[in-house]
Amino acid sequence: MSALSVHDLCKHYRNLHALDGLTLEVGEGEMLALLGHNGAGKTTLMKLLLGLTRPTSGEITLLGAPPGPHHRKHIGFLPENVSFSGGMKGREVLRFYARLKGASLDDAETLLDRVGLSDAAHKPVRTYSKGMRQRLGLAQALLGHPRLLLLDEPTTGLDPVLRQAFYGILRDLRDAGTTVLISSHVLTELELRAERIAILSHGRLVACDTLDGLRRHADLPVRIRAVKDGTERRLEVRPEEKMAAIRQLAMEPVDDLEVIPPSLEDIYTHYGAETDRADTARREAAE
Amino acid sequence: MSPIATIAGKEIREGLRNRWVAAATLLLALLALALAFIGAAPTGDVAAGRLAVTVVSLASLAIYLLPLIALLLAFDAIVGEAEQGTLLLLLAHPISRWQVLAGKFVGQAAILAFATIVGFGLAAVAVSLVQAPSAGEWRAFAGLVGASVLLGWSFIAIGHLVSVLVAERTTAAGAAVAVWLLMVVLYDMGLLGVLVATGGQGIIGDILPALLMLNPADAYRLVTLTSFEAAADVAGFGAVSEGISPFAALAALVAWIAVPLGIAGLVFTRREI
Numbered sequence: 001m002s003a004l005s006v007h008d009l010c011k012h013y014r015n016l017h018a019l020d021g022l023t024l025e026v027g028e029g030e031m032l033a034l035l036g037h038n039g040a041g042k043t044t045l046m047k048l049l050l051g052l053t054r055p056t057s058g059e060i061t062l063l064g065a066p067p068g069p070h071h072r073k074h075i076g077f078l079p080e081n082v083s084f085s086g087g088m089k090g091r092e093v094l095r096f097y098a099r100l101k102g103a104s105l106d107d108a109e110t111l112l113d114r115v116g117l118s119d120a121a122h123k124p125v126r127t128y129s130k131g132m133r134q135r136l137g138l139a140q141a142l143l144g145h146p147r148l149l150l151l152d153e154p155t156t157g158l159d160p161v162l163r164q165a166f167y168g169i170l171r172d173l174r175d176a177g178t179t180v181l182i183s184s185h186v187l188t189e190l191e192l193r194a195e196r197i198a199i200l201s202h203g204r205l206v207a208c209d210t211l212d213g214l215r216r217h218a219d220l221p222v223r224i225r226a227v228k229d230g231t232e233r234r235l236e237v238r239p240e241e242k243m244a245a246i247r248q249l250a251m252e253p254v255d256d257l258e259v260i261p262p263s264l265e266d267i268y269t270h271y272g273a274e275t276d277r278a279d280t281a282r283r284e285a286a287e
Numbered sequence: 288m289s290p291i292a293t294i295a296g297k298e299i300r301e302g303l304r305n306r307w308v309a310a311a312t313l314l315l316a317l318l319a320l321a322l323a324f325i326g327a328a329p330t331g332d333v334a335a336g337r338l339a340v341t342v343v344s345l346a347s348l349a350i351y352l353l354p355l356i357a358l359l360l361a362f363d364a365i366v367g368e369a370e371q372g373t374l375l376l377l378l379a380h381p382i383s384r385w386q387v388l389a390g391k392f393v394g395q396a397a398i399l400a401f402a403t404i405v406g407f408g409l410a411a412v413a414v415s416l417v418q419a420p421s422a423g424e425w426r427a428f429a430g431l432v433g434a435s436v437l438l439g440w441s442f443i444a445i446g447h448l449v450s451v452l453v454a455e456r457t458t459a460a461g462a463a464v465a466v467w468l469l470m471v472v473l474y475d476m477g478l479l480g481v482l483v484a485t486g487g488q489g490i491i492g493d494i495l496p497a498l499l500m501l502n503p504a505d506a507y508r509l510v511t512l513t514s515f516e517a518a519a520d521v522a523g524f525g526a527v528s529e530g531i532s533p534f535a536a537l538a539a540l541v542a543w544i545a546v547p548l549g550i551a552g553l554v555f556t557r558r559e560i
Contacts, residue, residue: 050379052560072381079379083372085297087304099293100380140376 002061003028003148003179004049009058011044011203018044020203022058026181028147031174034183035268036200042183043080044203046150049181050077063147073102076146080153082137086126090117090136093125094143103144111139114169130157138166142173149173151182199271207271211264218270220262224249227256290382291390298394302360308398311356315406318348323410338411338420342431345407346511349435350504354442354471357399361446362463363456364391365555370456375560384556388447392548399439407432434510434540441503441543442467448551451558474502500536503543509536 002025011019019041026032034042047053048060051067060067063074084093094108112118115135125133134157141149149170155163174180182194198208207214221236226249237245242259249257262270302308322344323337365388368374377387411428414420420428445466453459478498481491491498499505513533 047375047560052375052378054559069381069383072379075379077376077379079372079375081372082376085301085371085373087301088297092300096293096297097376097380100290100377100382102381137376 005061007059010056012056017203022205029177031180031194033194033197040200041203074147076141076149078137078141078151078154084125091121097140098143101144111142115139131162149180214267218267220266223260225258226254228254290386294390295394302398311402312405315402316409319407319410323414336420336424337418338414338424341414342427353439357439357442358446358463360395361443362459364447365450366456366459385552388552395443396440400436403435431511437540438507444544444547448547451551451555471504500539506536506539
């Protein structure tokens with residue numbers, strides 16, 4: 001069974017097509033990465049899944065039914081740039097959301113510990129760093145053992161160590177069968193962590209595949225840098241010609257050889273996801 | 288715990304933390320005490336008890352102050368959360384938007400009721416120590432407190448309506464001040480001006496009762512100053528209110544809570560987040 005399926009989904013604001021004919025299916029227990037520039041439609045999709053805004057046309061099926069308030073008990077949501085009422089203490093915040101979600105207060109305590117905020121739980125959220133707020137946000141999203149997690153740009157503001165810990169938690173959740181939809185415009189950290197990557201651009205799905213699949217279809221050249229007697233040679237070859245090129249270079253007395261496979265960034269750019277600045281500005285204004 | 292109670296509880300805790308409850312209670316208590324002892328000084332030969340006089344003074348104070356406190360408390364109920372970025376997360380929980388509004392209203396209504404009852408109650412206790420009031424006076428005082436609470440609630444409801452209609456917190460603040468000026472100050476002045484100009488004759492004179500009901504502040508005046516005999520003698524408000532049942536005025540006051548809140552709910556549920 002698929003955890004969520006979206007068919008020909010459109011969301012039009014006055015003069016803006018935030019989503020334009022999106023069709024997407026995510027299986028139960030799958031982790032899907034949603035990539036796209038700002039205003040590509042990632043946040044709009046999450047709001048539609050939460051039933052906070054109505055689609056212009058198209059269908060959404062969530063855990064077997066159309067989205068609505070009753071679903072939200074089973075969805076964990078971490079909004080982009082999460083913020084909390086500043087005067088409340090960390091523990092108070094989490095207990096408040098636990099009550100709203102019908103989760104137990106013990107659950108809140110366990111999660112505080114899990115995201116490493118037990119020691120700061122008695123401090124007002126106002127004094128929290130960006131990373132601490134983000135972790136509190138994650139703990140909030142995990143309340144009540146959700147079946148579907150929607151994470152909107154969850155790792156912005158986290159340092160590399162925290163980011164690794166964050167992904168550790170996500171992997172545990174996925175292993176436990178939670179479906180995870182994670183959006184980002186930071187590309188490299190998504191590598192190898194999501195089963196499939198969906199690339200959104202201007203409200204349309206331009207690609208949805210595993211990283212290997214995306215690489216293959218993009219058929220981008222591999223770059224080789226060779227240094228010989230202090231001079232540098234750069235060449236670009238097709239993936240299947242890579243070994244031949246390396247063998248040939250190795251015959252010569254080169255001092256150094258570097259093979260650079262196409263990065264996620266290159267792949268991303270290849271799928272036409274580059275940002276049209278004017279357009280982005282317009283979308284942001286409209287959203 | 289129901290979501291409404293959860294949200295109301297949060298409102299109350301925040302009101303206690305940011306000293307809103309303490310400030311409002313203290314302000315009302317100080318002004319009520321001042322009125323009770325300074326305002327009641329010229330009682331002289333008037334055949335009215337000290338508490339009855341205080342009730343009338345308090346009603347005149349409450350009519351300006353309570354709407355202002357209520358609007359300040361309520362104007363950013365929704366728009367404030369939206370601006371702070373907490374609204375999206377709140378609505379992503381398994382609660383309806385009606386429940387969000389109802390929870391906010393219940394919490395703020397409790398804060399205002401507490402401040403009014405304690406603030407005015409202190410003054411009444413102080414007055415009763417000087418001169419024991421009659422049972423009628425106590426009834427009048429209880430009525431005043433009840434009506435004052437309703438007045439405050441009606442302006443909380445209006446504040447909530449403002450907070451769902453505008454997109455920015457600063458706009459909401461401006462709108463709240465405008466609402467206060469219009470309903471509490473200018474409406475009566477305008478009405479009075481027209482009455483003086485027409486000598487109370489003609490259409491305005493005829494529909495005056497209805498016009499008074501169209502403003503919660505005037506409905507409050509009708510409730511407090513006409514329904515309690517002890518107070519009515521002092522207030523000299525009888526001429527205006529002739530032919531208006533205090534129950535109609537009370538109903539108008541309750542409607543001024545239900546209608547703005549209902550419209551706010553309709554607007555809020557239809558809004559795209």
